[in-house]
Amino acid sequence: MGFDIPKERFPGRIKEVSIGATKEQGGTRRASLAVGGSNGLQFHKFESESPHGPLIVMDVLDTVRVVPEQLMHSIGPVVKEPVEWAKKIEREWGADICVLKLQSANPEEENRSVAECEALVKEVLKSTTIPLMVYGCGFEEKDAKVMEAVSNAARGERLFLGLAEEKAYKSIAAATMANGHGIVAFSNLDINLAKQMNILLLDFGVKPENIIMDPLMAALGMGLEYSYSVLERLRLGALLGDPVLQMPIVCDCSCAWAAPEALEDNPQRGSVELRGIYWETMTAYAAVIAGADLVIMRHPQAVVKLKAALADLKGGA
Amino acid sequence: MPTAMDIYKLLPKKNCGECKFPTCLAFAMQLANQKVALEACPYVSPEAKIALEESGAPPIRLVSFGSGELAVKTGDETQLFRHDKTFYHPTVLGFVADDAHGLDSMKSKMSAAQAAAFERVGQMIRVDSIALKHSSGKAEDFLEAVKIAAAQKLPLVIMTEDPKLMADAVALCGQNRPLLYRATPQNFDSMLALAKGCCFPLVIGGTANLDELSQLADKAKKAGVSDLVLEPGTSSAAQMLESMTAIRRAAIKKKFRPLGFPTMTVLGKSESDLMKAALGVMKYSSIILLEDVKPEFLFPLLALRQNIYTDPQVPIQVKGGLYSVGEPNEKSPVLFTTNFSLTYFTVRADIEKSKIPAWLLVVETDGQSVMTSFAAGKLTPESVAKAIETEKLKEKNGRNELVIPGMVSRMSGKLNELTGMKIVVGPRESSGLPKMLKSIAG
Numbered sequence: 001m002g003f004d005i006p007k008e009r010f011p012g013r014i015k016e017v018s019i020g021a022t023k024e025q026g027g028t029r030r031a032s033l034a035v036g037g038s039n040g041l042q043f044h045k046f047e048s049e050s051p052h053g054p055l056i057v058m059d060v061l062d063t064v065r066v067v068p069e070q071l072m073h074s075i076g077p078v079v080k081e082p083v084e085w086a087k088k089i090e091r092e093w094g095a096d097i098c099v100l101k102l103q104s105a106n107p108e109e110e111n112r113s114v115a116e117c118e119a120l121v122k123e124v125l126k127s128t129t130i131p132l133m134v135y136g137c138g139f140e141e142k143d144a145k146v147m148e149a150v151s152n153a154a155r156g157e158r159l160f161l162g163l164a165e166e167k168a169y170k171s172i173a174a175a176t177m178a179n180g181h182g183i184v185a186f187s188n189l190d191i192n193l194a195k196q197m198n199i200l201l202l203d204f205g206v207k208p209e210n211i212i213m214d215p216l217m218a219a220l221g222m223g224l225e226y227s228y229s230v231l232e233r234l235r236l237g238a239l240l241g242d243p244v245l246q247m248p249i250v251c252d253c254s255c256a257w258a259a260p261e262a263l264e265d266n267p268q269r270g271s272v273e274l275r276g277i278y279w280e281t282m283t284a285y286a287a288v289i290a291g292a293d294l295v296i297m298r299h300p301q302a303v304v305k306l307k308a309a310l311a312d313l314k315g316g317a
Numbered sequence: 318m319p320t321a322m323d324i325y326k327l328l329p330k331k332n333c334g335e336c337k338f339p340t341c342l343a344f345a346m347q348l349a350n351q352k353v354a355l356e357a358c359p360y361v362s363p364e365a366k367i368a369l370e371e372s373g374a375p376p377i378r379l380v381s382f383g384s385g386e387l388a389v390k391t392g393d394e395t396q397l398f399r400h401d402k403t404f405y406h407p408t409v410l411g412f413v414a415d416d417a418h419g420l421d422s423m424k425s426k427m428s429a430a431q432a433a434a435f436e437r438v439g440q441m442i443r444v445d446s447i448a449l450k451h452s453s454g455k456a457e458d459f460l461e462a463v464k465i466a467a468a469q470k471l472p473l474v475i476m477t478e479d480p481k482l483m484a485d486a487v488a489l490c491g492q493n494r495p496l497l498y499r500a501t502p503q504n505f506d507s508m509l510a511l512a513k514g515c516c517f518p519l520v521i522g523g524t525a526n527l528d529e530l531s532q533l534a535d536k537a538k539k540a541g542v543s544d545l546v547l548e549p550g551t552s553s554a555a556q557m558l559e560s561m562t563a564i565r566r567a568a569i570k571k572k573f574r575p576l577g578f579p580t581m582t583v584l585g586k587s588e589s590d591l592m593k594a595a596l597g598v599m600k601y602s603s604i605i606l607l608e609d610v611k612p613e614f615l616f617p618l619l620a621l622r623q624n625i626y627t628d629p630q631v632p633i634q635v636k637g638g639l640y641s642v643g644e645p646n647e648k649s650p651v652l653f654t655t656n657f658s659l660t661y662f663t664v665r666a667d668i669e670k671s672k673i674p675a676w677l678l679v680v681e682t683d684g685q686s687v688m689t690s691f692a693a694g695k696l697t698p699e700s701v702a703k704a705i706e707t708e709k710l711k712e713k714n715g716r717n718e719l720v721i722p723g724m725v726s727r728m729s730g731k732l733n734e735l736t737g738m739k740i741v742v743g744p745r746e747s748s749g750l751p752k753m754l755k756s757i758a759g
Contacts, residue, residue: 003528005563006571046559108752220617221437223659225624228599229400236398260666261437261620268435270613278617282595286621289599309592315555 007047010239013039014293015246016052017209019097019160019182020131026156026180030129033096035212035293036248041235042291043313053314054288056303057133057296058095059254060085062112062120063104068257070273074299086124093300094307099133100124105146106137114142118149125154133160133184136172144171151175160184163214166197173204182210184250189216189226191233198244208247212294217251219259220283227251228290235291248293256280257298281305288313319372321349327365328358335359376569377577379406380518380544382446382496383472389445391546391603392579397565400629407626408597409604410619411446411474413583414462416454423449423462429609430471435616438633438658442619448474448498448606449486456482460489467493474498474606478523480507487515496520496604498583499548505533512542520581522548527563531575538575546604548581554593557582561601579603586610591618598622632684633658639708640665643674647713650758652720652743652750653678653704655696657686664747671751673758676714680704687722698731705736720757723749 014036021027035055040048061067062082067075078084082100089095102117104110121134134150136143147161148171162184164172169185176183185201187194194215201211215234218227231249238245256262262279263272280302284295288310297303325345336357338344347353348369355361355369379393389409396402412433414426427447434443447466451459459477463486466473473495475486483497494517500508501523512519519542524530527549534545549560564580567573582597584590586608597605598621610618627633634656642665654664656679668675680701682690690696705711705719719738721729723745733740744753 003526003531003567003573003576005527005559006566008566043555043558044562045555218659220624221620222662224621225399225627225629228625229398229629232398233400258666260662260669261616268612269616270611274611274613275616278614281592282617282621285592285595286599286625289596305588305592308588309554312554312589312592313558313596315553 005046008040008044009047010039010241012239012241012243012246013037014235014238014248015208017182017212017248019133019158021156021158021180025158027158028125028129029131029157031131032158033131036246038293040239042289045315052293053310054292055096055294056094056306057097057099057250057294058089058093058303059099059101059252059296059298060089060124061101061103062117063110065109066103068263070263070276071257071298074273074301082120083123083127086128089300090128090130093303095130095303097131097133097294098124098128099135099296101135102146103137105139105142107139107142114145114149117146118153121150122153125157131159132157133162135162135184138163140168140171143168144175147172147175148178151179151181154181155179158182160212162186164197164201166193166200169197169200170204173201173206176210177205182212184212184214185247186214187216189218189223189230191215191230191237194230194234195237195242195244198247202244208243211247212250213247214250214252217253217255217283217287217292219253219256219262220279220286221261222255222259224283224286228286231287231290231292249291250294250296251284251287251292252296253280253284253287254296254298256283256302277301277305281309285309319349319369321346323372324348324369327361327368329360329362331360333360371574375577376572377565377579378543378545380546380579382474382494382518384493385470387445387470387472388494389472394565394601394603395569397569399625403628403630404626406603407622408602409445409472410594410622411448411472411604411606412444412609413448413450413476413606415450415452415608416456416459416462417452419454420458420461423458424465426609427462427466427469427471431469433609433612433615435619437620437623438662439635440623442623444471444615444619446472446474446496446604446606448476450476451479451482456485460485464489467491467495472496474604478504478508480504480511483508484511487511487517490517494518496546498581499523500533500537502529502533505536509537509540509542512537512544513540516544518544518546520546520548522581522583524550526550527560527576531567531573534578535575545578546581547576547578548583551582551584551593554589554596557593557596557602558600561597565601582606584608594618595621599625634684635661635679637679637681637704639710639713640677640679641674642668642677643672645674645676645714647715649674649676649714649716650720650754651676651678651710651714651716651718653680653701654722654747655680655682655685655687655690657682657684657690660686664750667747667750668754671754673754675754676710678704678708678710687724691725691728696725698728698735701728701732702735705738720753722747
């Protein structure tokens with residue numbers, strides 16, 4: 001008698017959500033990318049189906065203020081030119097999706113105007129063909145205006161706008177609903193809050209297929225274990241049938257570059273840049289193993305490493 | 318664990334009371350709760366004793382190797398997900414020294430493994446083991462390396478599929494209890510006899526599938542060799558995840574004894590092997606062997622292991638006290654936070670970003686964050702004032718001003734009253750610290 005692998009079958013399934021719209025769908029993207037749709041634990045292909053692998057989102061920042069020095073060199077001169085940077089992640093670095101982080105709108109820093117933010121989004125859309133996500137600067141009042149303008153300027157593109165938070169979600173939700181965009185629901189390492197965010201958005205009128213969740217990815221060494229377990233619990237809750245938890249998950253792994261250990265000078269731990277690359281790769285790898293459907297990354301070589309690892313997890317060619 | 322009824326069926330049912338309990342059923346209930354030992358029953362049959370010990374054994378056997386302070390324990394896990402309780406025995410990481418590259422190279426690999434230790438959040442994280450492998454090199458070199466390694470502290474894995482050479486190596490090991498790698502379908506009987514003779518733990522691998530692996534493990538167990546480690550195939554990360562999940566599930570959810578042992582993964586140093594090592598740390602590899610890998614990868618891997626094997630119920634703490642960030646003097650700003658390690662590291666990193674030297678007072682809160690400990694009454698104006706007193710802050714700093722976390726602005730008044738210091742309410746998120754420190758220091 002042979003040994004049979006004990007298999008798990010779950011009643012639930014992650015919702016399929018598509019990001020970006022093609023010409024036929026009213027946008028200008030070359031493809032609309034689907035995430036989610038899985039009915040099992042991540043990469044457990046011996047017992048479940050995952051029609052869409054985790055996708056790689058690369059971030060583009062509109063100010064060098066928040067880019068660590070060590071990264072300036074790897075990203076190159078485009079670090080000062082968000083539009084060029086966006087072109088590069090699409091054409092050279094193999095990103096599936098771009099996330100444009102409008103950090104310079106921050107009223108306490110550059111305080112760039114709504115019109116300038118809107119113009120940048122338009123320019124990025126014109127210069128690239130991959131689906132786009134747009135994040136605000138985290139200041140509620142400013143983001144409300146920026147997101148409204150971005151939403152109108154990119155009507156039909158099916159952007160995903162973020163981040164909606166418990167205390168600041170109405171204006172951004174309204175902005176996405178007005179023009180058929182999607183929304184990223186942020187929660188702070190708390191499975192109940194993640195669920196609450198989805199409920200708030202659904203009650204407000206956002207459709208479930210327009211929501212992805214960001215439960216906060218803590219970097220390796222900075223509390224990764226908390227995120228890892230929150231992700232596993234969110235995924236299990238969804239698979240066990242809770243419809244309010246079945247939204248796909250995005251994890252922002254660029255946070256690895258804010259971990260002091262990734263970048264401190266310490267010869268025993270090897271060169272800084274390569275250590276940082278592995279720091280980001282491993283943070284993202286833990287995220288996808290635990291359940292992330294999308295990972296936001298920053299270093300092109302970390303993307304190369306993660307892509308190879310994902311191919312290996314899917315069973316190679 | 319067996320239920321009281323399962324146990325009761327195996328007891329003599331005499332109700333003699335000699336176990337100090339009125340009936341056998343009462344005794345069985347105590348046994349099921351692990352309140353008494355089976356030895357308290359003078360009449361239990363040897364067969365029942367074996368059956369009860371078997372059913373009471375942990376789902377995954379604890380196997381240890383090495384000796385002394387660096388000896389390692391593997392297995393004895395009870396969960397599939399760390400949030401259900403915790404993972405107990407961190408993945409053992411070892412470097413492989415292959416005799417194909419000669420004795421000198423083996424020696425330098427040994428030193429590399431010895432030296433691969435880092436201090437992180439107050440714990441030592443290190444490469445735990447050295448594996449000596451006989452491949453195409455000289456048997457004398459291999460045995461010489463075994464002799465040298467056996468006299469050192471790191472737990473040892475001996476890698477050869479030749480039972481005769483393994484016997485020679487085992488004879489050199491003395492008290493350093495090595496892990497023997499490995500018994501395969503080809504050499505099974507002679508390796509098993511060797512392991513039985515020396516009582517060292519044995520790896521079983523090289524099988525076509527998990528079915529064959531479980532059959533060999535069962536055979537070994539029946540022959541009296543129970544300290545086993547299982548090595549399933551790992552041709553791709555997908556296969557590795559499948560095999561490791563299958564073994565863990567079979568052992569824990571199905572109580573399938575033939576797979577109730579620690580697991581092992583032997584890798585090289587290619588990029589895909591490095592990521593497989595990270596996979597093994599998260600997904601159920603008890604032991605991972607790598608060729609010595611670059612520190613840029615090794616340190617993050619060890620950090621990942623430390624993160625994943627952190628007990629979810631016990632937060633990592635830093636020691637309370639007055640920490641200096643940069644080189645603060647008596648005029649530098651003073652801030653306080655709690656001793657939850659994440660809080661501390663985040664606050665510290667944000668102070669460093671400001672490039673302004675400062676004193677950071679860490680108040681003991683049993684590893685809770687600012688909000689949690691404030692809500693739980695562990696972070697109070699009194700506890701902060703006491704820490705200021707204990708650390709003799711006022712002797713080191715004459716600024717007489719304290720920056721407090723924005724989340725606990727409510728304690729300003731009381732804290733001012735207790736300490737006489739001017740209280741400055743800091744930002745609610747520590748990311749606002751650089752801006753704030755620049756403004757108060759400038």
